[in-house]
Amino acid sequence: MRLPRAKQTNDVPTALSPNVIVLNMANNSFSGPISHFLCQKLDGRSKLEALDLSNNDLSGELSLCWKSWQSLTHVNLGNNNFSGKIPDSISSLFSLKALHLQNNSFSGSIPSSLRDCTSLGLLDLSGNKLLGNIPNWIGELTALKALCLRSNKFTGEIPSQICQLSSLTVLDVSDNELSGIIPRCLNNFSLMASIETPDDLFTDLEYSSYELEGLVLMTVGRELEYKGILRYVRMVDLSSNNFSGSIPTELSQLAGLRFLNLSRNHLMGRIPEKIGRMTSLLSLDLSTNHLSGEIPQSLADLTFLNLLNLSYNQLWGRIPLSTQLQSFDAFSYIGNAQLCGAPLTKNCTEDEESQGMDTIDENDEGSEMRWFYISMGLGFIVGCGGVCGALLFKKNWRYAYFQFLYDIRDWVYVAAAIRLNRLHDNLRRLLVSKTHHGSSSINFCFN
Structure with a gap:
């Protein structure tokens, strides 16, 4: 039994037949x-399985009376004005498969009691005021296919336990205050790694012909609602956080991923060389980071790309030539001062193309010179220490060494004396010769 939808301006009705299975208001x-x-108070046990109160003006805190509705499998309270904490009693919905609480004003942390909802396949808490860390126990919800925590105040790192969610197809933690590095184990998302889409994916979240499930996601640069085709979505959105470190090369193994957004973070290093293996990508946004190096040639293999944004990084060199990469406008590449080639107006010359490499060479040369001087100093210390140590502990070596020095001293003294005597004799002969020559000239004048 379903109640008809009608435009009203009053409170939610209090009388509900226990035979109602789907309530869509x-x-x-x-x-x-x-x-x-x-x-x-219900006359008998409720049979309600799907409750949809989304897109209204409902407000206040959620009550603790969820134990009366244990038959619920789908709850959608999104796009209202609810506030306060998410009650622990919601965990009494043991059969819960989909929970939509997006775009409200819920505060506090994710209740730990939610870990008891082991059948949960979709959890959308985006657009609230939730804070604290993403809990480690999230990895215990192995049935999760979609996890949306966008636009909250979550802090800390993404727990590595999240990689246990092998069935995950949508991971959206954008616009939070998360930090740390991107987990390298994200390639454990086996459904994102597969190009094939199982026919029964998300069918367990749908209720008969009533298409209750859908998600509003930021893809290809704008918000789009995916309803009915949600099973074809493969998305990882970590944008607008404080992630650092490099982009894990393991991400390249997600061949079925269609939307990847790592923009507006503090990522460094190079774009993974094997990114071209992600052949299903429709949207790739790496803008506003600190990425460096050349654009990988394999990026040209992403022939299905509808959106590419590499702007405002530290990339250099020539943009690889391909029909795909030149089809995007210059805004996809601006903010990289050392990047050149079409579609940018800056033409590439040999000097410009090698500028980034020259910088690396200069850094390497400086590093080599520093290591040369360090090695030379260490060699002098080791050599001097070895000689002095041997002379200190070997008496006969010490006598021989100093006897050698005495012999060298005597040889130098004798050689210097001989040279001084020779110099003295030469000077004396020169003076005598000049004196004799002068006397002959005087005698000649008198004669």
Whole structure:
């Protein structure tokens, strides 16, 4: 039994038959809290499996009366004005498969009791005021296919346990305050690594012909709603955080990934050389980081790209020539002062292309010179220490060494004396010769 949707401006009704299975009151003007609805006394056990109150003006805190609705598998309270903490009692929904709480004002942390909802396949908490760390136990929810935590105040690192979610197809933690490095184990997302899409993917989250499940995601540069085709989405969005370090090369193994956004972080190093293996990519955004080096030639193999943004990094060299990379406008590459070639207006010359390499060579040469002087100093210390140590501990070596020095001293003294005597004799002969020559000239004048 389903209640018809009608435009209203009153509270959510309190009377509900226990035989109702799907209750869809989305896209109306209901306002106020829903505690009176959740805490109503039912005549018998509720059979409600799907509850959709999204896109209304509902407000207040969620009550603790979720234990009365243990048959619920799908809950959508998105796009309202709910506030306060997410109640622990929501974990009493043991059969819960999809939970939408996006675009409200929920605060506090993700309740640890949610780990008991082991059938949870979709969790959308985006657009709230949640804080704290992403919990390690998130890796225990192995049925998760979509995890959306966008636009909150989460801090800390992405826990490595998240890599246990091998069925994950959507990971969106953008626009938070996360830091640390990107986990290298993201290649464990086996459904993202596969190009094939299973026919039954997300079918367990759909309820009969009532298409309840969908997600609003930032892809190809704008917000789009994916409903009905959600099973074809493969996305990793870590943008607008404080991630550092390099882009893990393991990401290149996600051949089925369609949307990758790492923009507006503090990533360094090179773009992975094997990024061309991600042949399913439709959108790639690495802008506003500190990436350096040349653009990998393999990037030209991404023939399905609809969006490419490498702007505002420290890339250098010629943009690889291909039909694909030249099809994007200059805005995809601006903010890289040493980048040249079409579609940029800056033409490449040999000097410009080698400028980045020359910088690296200069750094390498400076490093080599530093190591040369360090090695020379260490060699002198070791050599001098070896000789002095041997003379200190070997008496006969010490006598022989100093006897050698005495012999050298005597030889130098004798050689110097002989040279001085020779110099003295030469000077004396010269004076005598000049004196004799002068006397002959005087005698000649008198004669």
